[in-house]
Structure formats: structure tokens, C-alpha cells
Amino acid sequence: MSMSPSVAVVGPGAIGTTVAAALHEVGRTPRIYGRTPREQLELRVDDDRILVPGPVQTSPAQVDGAVDLVFLAVKSTQVEAAAPWLKALCDADTVICVLQNGVEQQNLVTPYSHGARIIPSVVWFPAQAQPDGSVWLRAAPRLTLPDTPAARVALTALRGTRCSVELSTDFASVAWRKLLQNAVAGLMVLTGRRSGMFARDDIAALSLAYLREGLEVARAEGASLSDEVPREIVSAFQAFPPDMGTSILADREANRPLEWSIRNGVIQRRGRAHGIPTPISDLVVPLLAAASDG
Structure with missing residues (x-):
């Protein structure tokens, strides 16, 4: 795996926007895919505004091949709807980092993974979508991942960003x-x-x-x-x-x-x-x- 894996964010809501902005800040702007067309994403942190250039791609036909890492940031109720994105972005060498609530992430996503490795996560930050489409980040973002080889792909992608990553042996x-x-x-x-x-x-x-x-x-x-x-x-x-x-x-x-x-x-x-x-x-x-x- 490259020290700079290719990254896609599927679902640029509150959590997806936060992760995309953290990557963009350090020069690792991800590809962004979602239902709603946008020219850019905006994350508000205290008095700062981080603008992530788009556009948000809204058709799986716009995907030009599999990536190393997909941050899947759709809700559990939207996984099936996100399946076409996973089909276009994933192969056996892809890692899917599931940024969702719950303890059943792997079971929910596996039917749509196309052989990709799946890592669950715990998201520890409050990010709230605003009426104007921006996202308000109200605390320092961090993720907990299981201590596995696949999780180290996400750790590498986010290393040095405002989003810290912890690996747990008791996930x-x-x-x-x-x-x-x-x-x-x-x-x-x-x-x-x-x-x-x-x-x-x-x-x-x-x-x-x-x-x-x-x-x-x-x-x-x-x-x-x-x-x-x-x-x-x-x-x-x-x-x-x-x-x-x-x-x-x-x-x-x-x-x-x-x-x-x-x-x-x-x-x-x-x-x-x-x-x-x-x-x-x-x-x-x-x-x-x-x-x-x-």
C-alpha cells in the first residue's frame, strides 16, 4: 500500500465532510461521491472555514476505477442505496472504513463490498449539518479502529491530519x-x-x-x-x-x-x-x- 493511498469519501454529510476536510487540509483531497451535487464542501471549526473543492460526483458512472480506501459515511439506512458506489470503487485490494453507528457494520456492508476488506469504526466527534449545507464541527475529531492490517490503511491516510486515529486491541x-x-x-x-x-x-x-x-x-x-x-x-x-x-x-x-x-x-x-x-x-x-x- 502506498504511503499516500487513493481515497474516496462516499456520503459527504456531517461525518464525511469532516473526514474529507481533514484530508484536504494536508494536501490529500479525496474523491467525493454523494446524492446531492455540490461545488464544494464546507467545514466550520471555531472561527475557521475549511473549503474542500468538488464537485461532488453524483453518478457511479463518473468513477474511473477502484481506490485503495473508501470512507463509507452513509447512515445504516442508506447502505443499500450506496451499493452502486461500492461496486464502482472497490475491488479485492480496497479497504472500506465504515463510519457508522452500531456494532453490526461489517454484517451490513459485506453483501455490497465486492471482495474489499471492511473495517468498522467508532466515531468520537460531534459534527452537525447546518441549514446552509455547511458542517459545524464542535470537538476535535477522532476515530477508533480495530488493530488489524486493514485498519492501518486508514491510519496511514489520516496520519498528520486533525482527525486522530486510535487502534484498539479490544475494539x-x-x-x-x-x-x-x-x-x-x-x-x-x-x-x-x-x-x-x-x-x-x-x-x-x-x-x-x-x-x-x-x-x-x-x-x-x-x-x-x-x-x-x-x-x-x-x-x-x-x-x-x-x-x-x-x-x-x-x-x-x-x-x-x-x-x-x-x-x-x-x-x-x-x-x-x-x-x-x-x-x-x-x-x-x-x-x-x-x-x-x-
Whole structure:
């Protein structure tokens, strides 16, 4: 693999734009593919604006061959729609780095990978799409990847950029911890409120109970997580700016399909498989599913 692998970003939303801007800043501008034509991407960081030249290519017919690395930054509900891009961009030598929520990324993407190696990721930064099409990055971006040879391709591509990469030998534990955070964020959809709601004692108590339910399932799945994780996650939400949202809330506000299955439904499904009662999930999941259906 070259020290400067050829890179494509599929899905230039909030996460995809952040990664594309990080690469562009250091002279590694990726090829950009998505549904919406744009002349450029814009990332806002504090008082800075990073403009990534386009255009965003909107037809797989515009792809001129396979690349070394694809950052797949579409939501789990959009993977099937992204399949033509993967067909055009991937071969057996390609690595697909999946920038999505959940612990089922490999299973979701494998049917469309065309022999490419797939690496899951955990995305640790809040990036919010703005009404004008720009993206507001509200914290330093970082990714956690499993410590595998394929992951080192993404590490090489992002080395020296503002997006740091950590390789984990216990990726399952990291991924499940992030999933628990994503799961409790689903409560924002049911209230229509942002992170400030976690300052309420009743919401904090409900969140802790939900997280402890998820923690039992995560441990049954092999994650090594301490009893303190639920409290740490709630405390983190309480420390966020009160207007901080989450991607699933943004999708609800825009009346788009929700990633309820991979963020919340997975706790219920895996709990049932292990014989673990999930009474809070049994209430939350159908409500989120109904919100997704419209």
C-alpha cells in the first residue's frame, strides 16, 4: 500500500465532510461521491472555514476505477442505496472504513463490498449539518479502529491530519460503549429535546436504568465494561452544551428514517438471544420504530 493511498469519501454529510476536510487540509483531497451535487464542501471549526473543492460526483458512472480506501459515511439506512458506489470503487485490494453507528457494520456492508476488506469504526466527534449545507464541527475529531492490517490503511491516510486515529486491541468493548451512548441518545427523539434534558433528575434516572440494561447485554456479547460506564455516559451528556443534538434527533426533525434498529433495536435483539430481559428496550424500540415510519 502506498504511503499516500487513493481515497474516496462516499456520503459527504456531517461525518464525511469532516473526514474529507481533514484530508484536504494536508494536501490529500479525496474523491467525493454523494446524492446531492455540490461545488464544494464546507467545514466550520471555531472561527475557521475549511473549503474542500468538488464537485461532488453524483453518478457511479463518473468513477474511473477502484481506490485503495473508501470512507463509507452513509447512515445504516442508506447502505443499500450506496451499493452502486461500492461496486464502482472497490475491488479485492480496497479497504472500506465504515463510519457508522452500531456494532453490526461489517454484517451490513459485506453483501455490497465486492471482495474489499471492511473495517468498522467508532466515531468520537460531534459534527452537525447546518441549514446552509455547511458542517459545524464542535470537538476535535477522532476515530477508533480495530488493530488489524486493514485498519492501518486508514491510519496511514489520516496520519498528520486533525482527525486522530486510535487502534484498539479490544475494539468490541469500545464499540459497545459507544453504542450505549448512542442508544440513550435515542431518548432525545422521544422528547424532541437536546442534551440539556439530561439535567432533569427523572431523565437521568431513566437513562441510567436503560444503560444498565444495555450494559448487561454488552457484557454478554463479550464487551469488558465497568459498572461505572452508565454513570460516565450520563455525566458526559450533562456536561455537553444544552443545545447539543445527535444525528438521530436531526433525522427525526427532518422527518427522515431513523437508525433505531442498529442503535437501540440491537440491544433488544441481542438481549433476547442471551435470555436477558430488556423491559426498557421493549418500550423504547417500538416508539422509535413508529417515529421512524412517520
